[in-house]
Amino acid sequence: MVMQTILLGNSDERVSRLIYGCMRIVGDGSSDARARGKRAVQTAVDSGYTVFDHADIYGDGACEALFGELLQESPGLREQLTVVSKCGIRFAGDPDGNAPKRYDFSPQHIRHSVDGSLSRLGIEQLDVLLLHRPDYLFDPHELAAVLSELRKAGKVRHFGVSNFSPSQVALLNAVCDVPIQANQVEINLHRPDALTDGTLDQCQELGITPQAWAPLAGAVPQAGRTHFSDVDAARVQAELSAQAAHYDVEDWLIALAWLLRHPAGISPVIGTTTPERIRSAVTALDVEYTREDWYRLWEARNGAAVA
Ligand SMILES: NC(=O)c1ccc[n+]([C@@H]2O[C@H](COP(=O)([O-])OP(=O)(O)OC[C@H]3O[C@@H](n4cnc5c(N)ncnc54)[C@H](OP(=O)(O)O)[C@@H]3O)[C@@H](O)[C@H]2O)c1
Known part of the structure; x- marks a missing residue:
């Protein structure tokens, strides 16, 4: 069970193939949930994940703040990690009661968002925005x-979408x-659009790292x-179970192996706590997943063989 490493996009930043997703690390905000979140991050570090x-x-800023606490408590940890954050979504009511939920790539909002992330994380520079x-x-x-x-000011080292x-x-x-350097999109058995809408083709053409959020949906x-209807879900589940028995891994790891098999070099963002x-x-990286099994699962999720 060894983590693989890759280069992020066309950069010289060496990163773990699996990314740890921090969206759920504060849970309901209780002290128990926060302690569980810290244990999750520590487990990810110990398991070789370097990208967070x-x-x-996330958590209205509380996820970054919790991660910042952990960095403070663990001297030397920050230098081992690639810290990623995102900007551009604004909730309804920000900054005043009438404002709708919206996307905002205005320079003012991006600057404000990056400064907020750096302050909550307690770091000088984001590795990736x-x-x-x-x-x-x-x-x-x-x-x-x-x-x-932002790059000239030293606040962000690498960029992605x-x-x-x-x-x-x-x-x-x-x-x-x-x-x-990266395009993080939803890719999973339910939403495989990136395979057919040109996203993964473009990643391969330009050397962009595709990152899959919600990889297990x-x-x-x-x-x-x-x-998925109940019938579709049962068919997918049956195929996952059959393949899991063959490869001697848990069912859900087959869904990761299916993503990892694609030649674009998908990096799944793992969100379990x-x-x-x-x-x-991490063991999904060891599955020597065949083309035939990839297509069996494709057929199961489509409910039909390829043309
Ligand atoms: N860029 C974007 O727009 C975007 C959008 C959404 C998410 N993200 C990123 O992607 C990351 C991953 O997304 P996600 O958390 O939705 O993905 P996920 O890893 O597909 O789902 C995690 C959820 O599934 C549960 N789970 C995972 N494995 C399980 C298993 N074997 N059996 C039962 N339950 C299982 C987890 O529960 P437990 O925690 O209890 O194990 C957790 O509730 C996020 O943390 C975030 O960093 C990005």
Whole structure:
């Protein structure tokens, strides 16, 4: 059970293949849940994860703050990790009661968000900043200028995007002097759109690291809502179980192996807070997953063989 490492996008930043997702680390905010979150992060560190995925909005800032506490308590830890955060989603009521939920890539909001993340995390520089969801109103020139400014100011080392379409990546890339190193999108058995909408093709073409959020949706009922009918879900589950028995791993690890098999080099973002699962996820990297089994699961999720 050994963590693999890869280079982040076209950068020289060596990172773990699996990313630990920190969206759930404060749970309901109780002291028990926070202690569980800290144990989860520590387990991820001990299991070889080096990339920790945050967003300014996770727990309304509480996830970054908890992680910052852990960094304070563990001298030397920060230097071992690649700390990622995201900006660009604003909740309803921010900053005043009438404001709707919205996306905001204005320079003012991005600067404010990055300063907030750095302060809560208690660090001088984000290793990676992802633009969380494409702002319909984004001006690529204005956006490129603020990313460049953040890099020059030493506040952010690398940049990426999240939930961007290939055309939005191309638009930003065309005017941006900082490289886009990652695109974090939902990829799982329920939502495999990235395989067919050009996202993974573009990642391979440009050397961008694709990161899969909610990697277990469609495979584990607790891991994300799906529109699968009961019949579809049962068919997927039966195929996962059959393959799990063959490879001698737990069912859900087959869903990770299915993502890892893609040649674009998908990095799943692992969101469980259960220590045993955080450790076990690493074993998915050892599964020598065949093309035939990949297609068996594809057929099971589609309910039909390929044409
Ligand atoms: N960029 C974006 O727009 C975006 C959106 C959403 C999420 N994310 C990132 O992606 C990360 C992962 O997302 P996620 O947390 O939704 O994904 P996930 O890893 O697919 O799901 C985690 C949830 O599934 C449960 N779970 C996991 N394995 C299980 C198993 N074998 N059996 C039963 N339950 C299991 C976990 O429960 P336990 O904790 O109890 O084990 C947890 O509630 C987040 O932390 C965040 O960093 C990014």
